[in-house]
Amino acid sequence: MSDGAGANAAALARAERREAQGLFLLCSPAVLLIAFVIFLPIGWLFTLSFTDEQGAFTLGHYARMLHPAYTRSFQTTLELSFLVTGICCLLGYPLAYLMSQVSKGWRAVIFVCVLFPFWTSLLVRTYAWLVLLQRRGMVNTWLQDVGLIDAPLRLVHNFTGTAIGMTQIMLPFMVLPLYAAMTSVDRDFVKAAASLGASPVKSFWQVFFPLTLPGLLAGVVLVFVLCLGFYVTPAVLGGGRVLMWSMSIERSVAVYSDWGAASALGVVLLVVTLGILWLMNRLFGVGRAIGGR
Amino acid sequence: MTVSRSAPTVTIREVTKTYGRFRALDAVSLDIAAGEFVTLLGPSGSGKTTLLMVLAGFVRPDSGSIRFGETEMVLEPPHRRDIGIVFQNYALFPHMTVAGNVGYPLRLRRVGKSEIARRVEEALALVQLQGYGERRVDQLSGGQKQRVALARAIVFEPRILLMDEPLSALDKKLREQMQIEIRQLHERLGITTVYVTHDQREALTMSDRIAVIDQGRFAQIDTPDRLYERPANRFVADFVGESHFLPVTVADGSARLGDRILRLADGVRPPSGAALLVVRPEKLDLAEGAGEGLNRIEGTVEGSVYQGESFLLQVRTSDGNRIAMRQPTRRAALRRLPQPGEPVALALHPDDTILVAAEPAP
Numbered sequence: 065m066s067d068g069a070g071a072n073a074a075a076l077a078r079a080e081r082r083e084a085q086g087l088f089l090l091c092s093p094a095v096l097l098i099a100f101v102i103f104l105p106i107g108w109l110f111t112l113s114f115t116d117e118q119g120a121f122t123l124g125h126y127a128r129m130l131h132p133a134y135t136r137s138f139q140t141t142l143e144l145s146f147l148v149t150g151i152c153c154l155l156g157y158p159l160a161y162l163m164s165q166v167s168k169g170w171r172a173v174i175f176v177c178v179l180f181p182f183w184t185s186l187l188v189r190t191y192a193w194l195v196l197l198q199r200r201g202m203v204n205t206w207l208q209d210v211g212l213i214d215a216p217l218r219l220v221h222n223f224t225g226t227a228i229g230m231t232q233i234m235l236p237f238m239v240l241p242l243y244a245a246m247t248s249v250d251r252d253f254v255k256a257a258a259s260l261g262a263s264p265v266k267s268f269w270q271v272f273f274p275l276t277l278p279g280l281l282a283g284v285v286l287v288f289v290l291c292l293g294f295y296v297t298p299a300v301l302g303g304g305r306v307l308m309w310s311m312s313i314e315r316s317v318a319v320y321s322d323w324g325a326a327s328a329l330g331v332v333l334l335v336v337t338l339g340i341l342w343l344m345n346r347l348f349g350v351g352r353a354i355g356g357r
Numbered sequence: 358m359t360v361s362r363s364a365p366t367v368t369i370r371e372v373t374k375t376y377g378r379f380r381a382l383d384a385v386s387l388d389i390a391a392g393e394f395v396t397l398l399g400p401s402g403s404g405k406t407t408l409l410m411v412l413a414g415f416v417r418p419d420s421g422s423i424r425f426g427e428t429e430m431v432l433e434p435p436h437r438r439d440i441g442i443v444f445q446n447y448a449l450f451p452h453m454t455v456a457g458n459v460g461y462p463l464r465l466r467r468v469g470k471s472e473i474a475r476r477v478e479e480a481l482a483l484v485q486l487q488g489y490g491e492r493r494v495d496q497l498s499g500g501q502k503q504r505v506a507l508a509r510a511i512v513f514e515p516r517i518l519l520m521d522e523p524l525s526a527l528d529k530k531l532r533e534q535m536q537i538e539i540r541q542l543h544e545r546l547g548i549t550t551v552y553v554t555h556d557q558r559e560a561l562t563m564s565d566r567i568a569v570i571d572q573g574r575f576a577q578i579d580t581p582d583r584l585y586e587r588p589a590n591r592f593v594a595d596f597v598g599e600s601h602f603l604p605v606t607v608a609d610g611s612a613r614l615g616d617r618i619l620r621l622a623d624g625v626r627p628p629s630g631a632a633l634l635v636v637r638p639e640k641l642d643l644a645e646g647a648g649e650g651l652n653r654i655e656g657t658v659e660g661s662v663y664q665g666e667s668f669l670l671q672v673r674t675s676d677g678n679r680i681a682m683r684q685p686t687r688r689a690a691l692r693r694l695p696q697p698g699e700p701v702a703l704a705l706h707p708d709d710t711i712l713v714a715a716e717p718a719p
Contacts, residue, residue: 250446250448252444252445252446252448253448253450255413255415255435255442255444255448256442256444256448256450257450257461258414258415258434258435258436259413259435259436259438259440259441259442259510259519260436260441260461260462260465260509260510260513261436261439261462261465261466261513262436262461262465263436264436266465267436270461271450274452275450275451275452
């Protein structure tokens, strides 16, 4: 029994099982943590959204969401998120492209410029925008000095100001995945395209751009989803005139102490976010971005 | 697909490229005949890839001229040079199918759809990949990717084909098979080809002529057999083939190894000044008897290595240099193989006696 095909088979299988158990044990703290801080609260959120003050089942919280105040807030949220994501694409792509093309030294400089906002407090940056964009702020003063405008523009406490501030804060989330995608594109692809007869413009749009699409989509999803739930910047720069979905949630709790309504709003935000992620994956999923035509 | 356009000659004149103080190319000149297969052979950093990139238009030289036929090309951007390139890592577009890749240069040239389909299938057939058009690039093996890259580089009938170490990622067997296939394809298409490699065997197998490049200059430009049998200098003798060098003194027009005068082939004159005898293991034989008319080298066997098809006998000559001799593993030859520690006399035919000038060792 000591040699042949069956030698040590049982002991080896036991060792394999022990290793699997060991790995499971090592993972279990993380699994438990996720269960307690994510799944449990979400379950609780769902329950709250379906119960009234007496603890009975109700769809009332959801029915109320058809009220124009809520639908308008929902529309604002989507509009802002689409706009900010779009601007981030337009600004982020050239910036990431520049980073992927320049020498190491310049790359470091641009990297610091892109990442610097990350190291500053969100609140500080938002108030900085408030100072810059106000009626007698630097931007308006400068535009007037140069003679581009006669009267100060209304740049804060409205949709415009919110969009400007959010774009600046979201830009790194667009640039970083784009940059990663661009550096992973082999430069020989562009050379190959040129040798086959593609002009620089054609080789960019037909070869380089399609190969960076996964990075662009990752950036779009990241920025869009973060925008959907954004609270601080719209609250400060919107000056109460731009009502985001997240602010509706805050009001329900802070002003009306209505946990049921707040929970229902939260559930809708969560479902919409997941729905968009699912849709993005369906439309431009991994398979299409890498393997398709 | 046959030669539909007459292949142009390629004229490289005094091309220089420096990176800071490093001279990647030092005024190199090379004439390539129409339809010729020329290999740039050299160690890494010798400038062979730089020259290829200058030909392709990706590297702008400091000075010099590149002409295809009579047309000056040195200022043309890559996409207007009409050159097919096979890259070392294939550079197949991962977002296109095999047919998409091969058809891409034709789409750029606004060829009609049905014509594209026909020519793509034709090119794939040429590299023995009929019916692979709809495959994704990542479903192909290394050898298949190589073939697709080749098909893509020739489908638009470019004026010149450049290949940058295209086989270096393949395993030995496949590499040798592809060498023969590329060579046969070249004979069928007659396309002017410049091939870059650091593998001397590959260069010898495939080329009409080989340009050995070292530190940005050509060390020798010659046919494979002349390059191997009559290396022009120590670098070429060392880089192409397995060589050992024995110091030789030259006086009164004859070369002496130790106290023996070396017999040379008819019409071969030793270089003036100090020289080196190039000893290649496969050119040596065990000396039988007096060895009339042959050059004789004496020494002691230090060791022998069994290498399958041959035995490599390591010998220390009587004046202390190391050389090696290769003996096929035929039974009859093995019987008389001397053992380590035994004295041995080796014979070298005058026709195989190669002398090169002794320059400072690289």
